[in-house]
Amino acid sequence: VKIAELTTPALLVDADAIDHNLGTMSAALPAGRLRPHVKAHKSTALARRQAGAGHRAFTCATIREVEGMAAAGLGEDLLLANEVIDCGRLSGLDARVTVAVDSEATIEAAARGHIKEVLIDVNIGLPRCGCAPEQAGRLADLARRKRLEVRGVMGYEGHVVGLEDRGLRQELTEQCMGLLVGAHEDVGGEVISAGGTGTFDINTQASEIQAGSYALMDSAYARLDLPFRQALTVLSAVISVSGSGYAVCNAGLKSLGMDHGNPGMDGGHSVYLVSDEHITFGPGDPVEVGDLVRVLPAHVDPTVAYHERMYLVQGEDVLDEWPVDLRGW
């Protein structure tokens, strides 16, 4: 199958770029030093490639992701790095499941749902989940009283991973990790899980890094000084060319996560306006109706979540089709 035969819009993964990204990451963070986050790609086929690169433990953001990874035989060591209340859904799975907890209520929920292992989720600066660092020890004690095995701590310097200035990223990561390492001293266990694509080689105090975006990348992360290539594009067809100098292709708000702003485009095209099923753009090179163009997502995670499948491609050839099978909740 050739790219030109695909129904558009279609999510493409460049085979050479993803091989480069997976290889670069597994060289820097081999085996268990990386716990790839599947939320970025929501695909067990891609996760299997990451397992093939040596990473057998994975990070998930939703119960559906844990269920899907277990069903795909990738459940050797799954961390649900998020607070959940309906833990009962996790108890029957053929997988080792560790859940993040940050409160008495989530510890209760884990115990009630017959979860065996937890991490204490610690807030290290991002205003989101996680207990205050000084509460971590108390919560670990409570979890152990509830007969939960406490494997250690996790935190996420999510407000730092996207900063373009490497020096600042470094400085703030150290501050964040100071809090997490301090909490870990109170909690115990072997695991200090943290980090993301933007801090994969900066966060040296975590025992494992939860990076996800590195595999496919997006134009927000591409602005940083990272050794990963943009492997993900949305293939789109030109459907209208105006006499006034602009053209329109058939990707849009339903094929692109928009929270990081407009996507980019290959071919020197400039994005003017994104609507539900259209991008109005200023052509760099001239285009005609029927031409295929490549759109570069600004944010990988909410882009992939719109699509049923990704196509692995090399040049004009479609090598494989990967279902985005971990969508939903």
Add this chain to the structure above:
Amino acid sequence: VKIAELTTPALLVDADAIDHNLGTMSAALPAGRLRPHVKAHKSTALARRQAGAGHRAFTCATIREVEGMAAAGLGEDLLLANEVIDCGRLSGLDARVTVAVDSEATIEAAARGHIKEVLIDVNIGLPRCGCAPEQAGRLADLARRKRLEVRGVMGYEGHVVGLEDRGLRQELTEQCMGLLVGAHEDVGGEVISAGGTGTFDINTQASEIQAGSYALMDSAYARLDLPFRQALTVLSAVISVSGSGYAVCNAGLKSLGMDHGNPGMDGGHSVYLVSDEHITFGPGDPVEVGDLVRVLPAHVDPTVAYHERMYLVQGEDVLDEWPVDLRGW
């Protein structure tokens, strides 16, 4: 089933609000005066309600939507109000299919794909698809030479439908429709298809209005002077409550279209930060872990497209489950 038993995040449709919306619209624009746009809800179950309210002709934005509507037995008169190149996918359907064309290339594609009927899509101000008004007659002649039945014209005042000032909306709609009516004189046929939720009672020159958002609504359209209620919310569970005054629920960038900005929230809560699977918010009323909160999407179309299903609810009761079965392309 009660709302409290649903897996979160979940898309809820308030039964009273949608009944109000469908009833209000069909009173204002009965039967064929409205051609409901299914792109806003992507659900054949909801479209069947609209057919029950008297509207048997529908608007679609994608081939998948046309295919799904035909398969659901709702294919009496489907307008694909968008330019497509792979028209061959439409030829075998058990439906009357009319396709928008705006160029020689899309007319060729329609003829090659054995499409029988077309509308000439005319640009009336929004920088997107549509031929220049003065080209419409020439394209209609070309289409007829290709043995396509030309049913009339369509246009979309998409840059006007969301303006909060009703006077300005009125003035600009008249300008836009002046262009479309002029093009229609050159084209002929019975159809002048245009309009949206924001101009449903302002655009009196169109023979049919293509409104879609009116059924479910969103917080962008709620700012206008429209008689429709917000029927759509995302049910979400509180998963973390910080000691610093904020809380976190489990809706996020993958359950909400973000191009119109942050969603709103019921209960006096204020949205601070939206991440992939989290909303950090300032609680109005105090909340606890496990509480259910309602998130109000800013833009209905790209929100619905993230979800597998909607639940029709009344008070605490779940009355029905509607698959979002028209997603993808």
